Amino acid sequence: MTDIRQRTGLSRDAANHRFRRLEELNLIEVTYADEGFGQRSPPKVAHLTGTARREVERGLFRPLRDDARGDADTVDLEAEIRAMRKEIDRHKRRLDALSASQPGVDDLEERLEAAEEHLDDLEAYAYEWDETAEMYLRALRAALEDRGIDVGAYLRDAQ
Numbered sequence: 001m002t003d004i005r006q007r008t009g010l011s012r013d014a015a016n017h018r019f020r021r022l023e024e025l026n027l028i029e030v031t032y033a034d035e036g037f038g039q040r041s042p043p044k045v046a047h048l049t050g051t052a053r054r055e056v057e058r059g060l061f062r063p064l065r066d067d068a069r070g071d072a073d074t075v076d077l078e079a080e081i082r083a084m085r086k087e088i089d090r091h092k093r094r095l096d097a098l099s100a101s102q103p104g105v106d107d108l109e110e111r112l113e114a115a116e117e118h119l120d121d122l123e124a125y126a127y128e129w130d131e132t133a134e135m136y137l138r139a140l141r142a143a144l145e146d147r148g149i150d151v152g153a154y155l156r157d158a159q
Contacts, residue, residue, distance in 0.1 A: 002043055019046060028046040028052060029049055030045070031045050032044060033045050
């Protein structure tokens with residue numbers, strides 16, 4: 001089980017489900033090893049049954065009889081594979097259509113970077129303008145007050 005899980009990337013539950021299904025189809029017999037590794041329980045070991053060996057020799061993708069579902073029902077692996085390929089092709093076409101209708105990620109990243117640079121430039125300009133405007137307003141106020149004009153009264157009136 002560990003070897004199969006490592007080679008396939010299946011989770012423990014997914015691997016156990018498939019083992020149970022293969023046992024139901026009488027394709028494997030599951031036993032346990034004599035010893036585990038360290039303190040661990042002995043691992044599961046699967047062996048092909050005679051039925052499985054025959055099926056492999058005849059052609060693995062030929063429909064298999066599923067005794068658990070009755071004699072009339074079969075598991076048609078070729079049909080399942082065709083259906084999966086059809087579904088994959090459908091998803092590929094949908095992905096291609098979405099990709100064609102949307103700007104590429106690289107294009108969006110470039111546009112975002114350009115917008116960020118523009119925003120930085122605007123922020124720098126606004127900061128410089130604010131400092132310059134404040135300096136001119138102080139100079140005007142000082143000039144007006146030097147001539148005896150009460151700038152405070154004009155500001156109160158403006159509010």
